[in-house]
Amino acid sequence: MPPPIAPEPAPKADSKDATLSRCDDADIQQTTTREFSIAEAAIYRVYRRRWVGLATLMLMNIMISWGWITFAPVSTSTQTFFRLEKASSVNWLSTVIFLAYICMSPVVIYTLRHLGVRAALLFAAGFSITGVWLRFIGARVGSSNGGHFPVVMVGQILIGFGQPFVLSAPAYYSDLWFTSTQRITANALISLSNPLGAALGQLIDPFLVSRPEDIPNMLLYIAIITTAVTIPVFFVQGKPPTPPCPSSAQEKLPFRSAFPKILSSVEFWLIFIMFSILVGFFNASSSLLNQILEPYGYSENEAGIGGAILIVVGLLASAVVSPIIDRTHTFLLAIRILVPIISICYIGLIFAPTSRSLAPPYIVLAFLGAASFSLLPLSLEFVVEITHPVSPEITSTTLWSGGQLLGAVFILSMTALTDSRTGSMKHALVFQAIISCIASIAALGIGWGRRVEYVQTRRIALDTNEAT
Template identity: 90%
Template sequence: MPPPTAAEPVLKSDSKDATAPGCDDADIRQTTTREFSIAEAAIYRVYRRRWVGLATLMLMNIMISWGWITFAPVSTSTQAFFRLEKASSVNWLSTVIFLAYICMSPVVIYTLRNLGVRAALLFAAGFSITGVWLRFIGARVGHSNGGHFPVVMVGQILIGFGQPFVLSAPAYYSDIWFTSKERITANALVSLSNPLGAALGQLIDPFLVSQPGDIPNMLLYIAIITTTVTVPVFFVQGKPPTPPCPSSAQEKLPFGSAFTKILKSIEFWLIFIMFSILVGFFNASSSLLNQIMEPYGYSENEAGIGGAVLIVVGLLASAVVSPVIDRTHTFLLAIRILVPIISICYIALIFAPTSRSLAPPYIVLAFLGAASFSLLPLSLEFVVEITHPVSPEMTSTILWSGGQLLGAAFILSMTALTDNGTGEMRRALIFQAIISCFASIAALGIGWGKRGVHVLARRIALDTNDGM
């Protein structure tokens, strides 16, 4: 019998794991079997430096997301400063981010697949730094006359070009640097940094802007912080010297074969529908939250706190759920529980603001955040598991593209459904609740009946020698 290759090592029940808490780069995970000597055994390592790249991805996601949400928490002041006739013009500052993502998706897949995560981070840094400073220039030059709104819009588009490089990277990064016991947690830390940035924007921006004339100063502060955050990018390594586990070492399918495999996977498209709808509505609700609550007497600060409740509670819930799923690998059960909860929350959101008190909307937003944030990383990792050996950056980019596209479509649709007389968005919220129910139907259909074989965790099976 020939010795196992690095891509397909043989794992037995008596395998030894030399990795322990506190290991440094010299420590290794070594797998041996009765059939092979130690010299012939496959060797895997996990490196402490993986946390440097993870932290950098987190910081970049935070700042790019803050760039996306910048104007939404202060939409009224933004409209007044730039002397815009309609609130829909402010909404376009969020919408173009989603459309820019879709335009850059093919470039992102190519970059991660061929150049690695370091190159993706450099592209993201370049676009975002240029974008945030261009926004500041557009607001500062001629600020007494309302600034130059088109220049600010171009800055937003550039930030949108940078976003997909860091938003699509977590699944790719966790696949090559982490084991199957850490991937969901690693993905959660990075993916959920994106809404954390939105939470910071929801909380901080209203305090930076007490009047429309404060808009340029707000943009200056964000530009300085964004530029500072990009410094660690230059210290990130693309790939580890040795893979952390068998599935990481396995060669991924060529692009053509991978795309064909995805096209034929019903489960992938059910997850795509579910993911796209829920991410789209989360993006739309975050962008429009001030406009949803303002007609009922809520201030920009109160709406901003509501957005922060949505995100902070979500982060805390995901911090609990993600490690549990990492250990139990109960992906599908969690999806079937969380998605209906999200749909119920969108139904409740129709009525919560009409109470004109803080508790009902804040409670609904807390449950919505908890379920949405717990669902996000496990969905991204679950797709990688069931499509393995399709490369992770391909599946995650397709999923995020769907979410960004529907995010743009939902913002435009919900804006069009707003009552022009009162500014109330009740019809928009009803539309949101109805469509979110289709996400629940898609979630419940994943692996239904005899299709259970199509939802097996293939990477985990390879790493634990379950025959995959």
């Protein structure tokens, strides 16, 4: 005999903005989970207010990413303004962001798990606002004598401290507020707003800096916009009154049990290797794009447009791919197609700039962006699926930490491989292409042969079973 179902609780005061769902936006679904006793019933709903938090996370990601990439599109002007002897000093402005991410990762996991997404946003806002204004002060004070580069560096580090709070949040937020047919799209909107910020930086910064003396003004504009963007943070709620579907309501593993589970998973390690390499090279290529193209006669503006193409085309491609994967749940097939395409693009990037015309590098960057951006959110959601009930902030923060660490390593390695006489980065691009092929091998090995049982979509299965 089935357990008795308790009467439906009265709707909350804000239920007018709620959409009742059986695991999407249609009906009410009642069931029991680990968080509900037999005598209780869970009503699954999705709330319109989830879009407020999603939009705020998007805005914060855009501005923090713009803060990260600020100096890369105008690296030559930055070097001249601060009177730096080597271009590698400018590269460190990007590299410290990655290292700061790794330092803050344990704090981010704790904050999301115990304090919620609103607290994470407040931390991100505090660090980023302090960082962007400190950069402006460092450039403005003593600007006639090259400013104060160490102060600017400290500002970059603070921006780096803020980045993981919003970059690690998408998988956590989508699990908390969205259903299984919406999570990849929600994750894509938030996660890909981060490279959108980089695209804005690549495109806008060269136009703001027509000469080295414009660097302080550029930093002022970015500081003002960043400060304004943080206002919606105070309107974000930590979690919904009721879960959107059964997998969201299910109790997650405690931290001590979660880490041994993911570390013993071969599939997690394969995804970790693939994700870390590709995110690392994407970050490195975005930071070094001006230096990659400059030896072949491309201007800062043309390199900036190339970076914008990389990201804008990627966003458009992801806007098409993410909803399809949300409906079909063909995670593994998409990974096995997209990762080799990315490796081929990195091989193409070796030869495209040598044409000294705009079309070849722009075409390669467009395909690279389309494949990379389509891969990013589905990888983050796929690893949550196969490790469920591990909490999403643990897996996403671990993956991003690997990508940020390798981003720093790759920037330093590719800078060291640059020809000191001509400035050519051909050897660095060959290195990038070879290592990216390792990511393809890892991707093709996920769930191979008899290991197919380890790549089951556990959250989707739970939601489907509860809905039938």
